[in-house]
Amino acid sequence: MQGTAHATREGGGSAVLDQVRDTVLEVEGLAVSYGALRALDGVSWRLGRGEILGIIGPNGAGKSTCYDAVTNLVAREGRVVLKGEDVTRVPAYGLAERGLRRAFQQNAFFDDVTVLDNMVSVLQDVWGTSFADCLVRPFRERRRTGEARRAAAAALERLGIAPLYHDRYPTEVPYGTQRMLSIALALGSGAEVLMLDEPAAGLGGADMEALVVALARLRDDGLSLVVIEHHMDLIMSVADRIVVLDQGRMLAHGTPAEIQENDEVLDAYLGRAA
Ligand SMILES: Nc1ncnc2c1ncn2[C@@H]1O[C@H](COP(=O)(O)OP(=O)(O)OP(=O)(O)O)[C@@H](O)[C@H]1O
Numbered sequence: 001m002q003g004t005a006h007a008t009r010e011g012g013g014s015a016v017l018d019q020v021r022d023t024v025l026e027v028e029g030l031a032v033s034y035g036a037l038r039a040l041d042g043v044s045w046r047l048g049r050g051e052i053l054g055i056i057g058p059n060g061a062g063k064s065t066c067y068d069a070v071t072n073l074v075a076r077e078g079r080v081v082l083k084g085e086d087v088t089r090v091p092a093y094g095l096a097e098r099g100l101r102r103a104f105q106q107n108a109f110f111d112d113v114t115v116l117d118n119m120v121s122v123l124q125d126v127w128g129t130s131f132a133d134c135l136v137r138p139f140r141e142r143r144r145t146g147e148a149r150r151a152a153a154a155a156l157e158r159l160g161i162a163p164l165y166h167d168r169y170p171t172e173v174p175y176g177t178q179r180m181l182s183i184a185l186a187l188g189s190g191a192e193v194l195m196l197d198e199p200a201a202g203l204g205g206a207d208m209e210a211l212v213v214a215l216a217r218l219r220d221d222g223l224s225l226v227v228i229e230h231h232m233d234l235i236m237s238v239a240d241r242i243v244v245l246d247q248g249r250m251l252a253h254g255t256p257a258e259i260q261e262n263d264e265v266l267d268a269y270l271g272r273a274a
Contacts, residue, residue: 022049023081024224025100025193030069030078032062032248039065040076041248047193052215052225054239054256056232058269061245063228064105067195070226071095071102083192099192105201107182109170115181116166119152122188151189158221159184159214176207180214187218194218195226200234212238236260244269 025047032040040062047053055063068074071092080088082100090098109118153166159180165173170181179199187194199215200208208231215238219225229235235242236256244251244265251269252262259265 023047024049024083025070025226026079026081027066027070028079028081030066030076030080032065032069032074032076039248040069043069043078043243043245043248043250045243045250045253047224047226048240049192049224050219050222051240052219052227052238054235054242055226055228055245056230056235056242056259056269057245057251060247062248063245064197065248066245067102067197067226067228070195071100099190100195101186101188101191101193102195103183103186103197103199105197107170107178109178109181109185111169111171113169114167115156115161115170115173115177116149116152118170118181118185119156120148122185123148123152123155155184155187155189156181158217159187160210174207176203176210179203179207179211183214187223191223193224193226195228197228198230199227200229200231208234 023046026045028044030040030043031038043062043066045053055066057063065074069076069078070080072080072088072090072095073092078088079086082095082098085098087095087098087100092102096102109115110121113121153163156166157163161173161177161180161184165177170178173181179202183194183196183199186196200211203211212234215225215227219238227235227239236259239256241254242256242259243253244259244262246268252259252265254262
């Protein structure tokens with residue numbers, strides 16, 4: 001094997017795990033079976049604070065199943081530790097409350113409210129007002145509503161969504177902006193770990209570049225990200241480390257440079273230059 005990516009098919013700990021500093025999310029021995037199919041088998045990785053971990057692999061390798069397993073959306077074996085707390089038995093909504101959020105492959109927003117109001121709605125946990133408060137303290141509540149809208153606008157601009165789109169309906173804005181909106185909504189407020197499933201799906205060149213910039217900015221802000229992606233250029237440019245899955249098992253784990261030189265990965269997945 002060339003390079004230093006660690007093949008993990010034989011099991012055993014990988015030294016690359018020891019390189020992760022300030023672990024925020026750790027999965028250990030995750031396994032999922034669908035009837036006779038072992039869709040995930042003994043998958044372990046760690047995510048450091050302010051880091052992007054890429055998860056790649058051919059179709060059917062188990063990438064989405066791995067997300068379902070981490071977020072407790074499927075029966076699984078193994079352990080999940082978030083910020084030092086064993087959260088293996090915590091349901092998905094409890095994980096979201098603890099700062100572990102997830103965006104799915106499909107865009108997810110309310111079609112019949114504006115982009116800005118979509119964002120305001122997910123910030124309700126911080127800026128929400130009650131009917132009773134509006135009656136008793138109307139001026140205070142009006143001020144809070146203004147603050148909520150400013151916070152929502154800032155959250156959208158953090159993802160590069162320009163103000164000219166804030167008052168449009170999501171279906172009226174370009175597809176790349178809709179993808180960014182889905183990410184912004186998944187982030188909400190208080191996210192510490194964000195898991196993205198193919199964020200670049202359907203994006204063209206300029207939108208792809210905007211996504212790279214946005215992901216790097218989120219990481220630089222201290223967010224930790226796990227990103228499933230088929231676009232190799234994108235994942236190789238933004239990820240700090242990469243896990244390669246194949247038939248439910250970990251084929252390799254290393255830096256992008258290590259993964260690109262790994263013979264097993266080249267044979268199984270990335271394709272080899274003649
Ligand atoms: N609910 C399910 N019931 C039965 N089999 C499933 C289920 N979900 C996934 N599988 C199977 O588990 C395996 C892993 O699927 P998964 O969707 O995790 O792969 P993936 O790497 O995300 O693929 P893709 O890149 O195509 O999205 C596949 O063989 C798939 O057919």
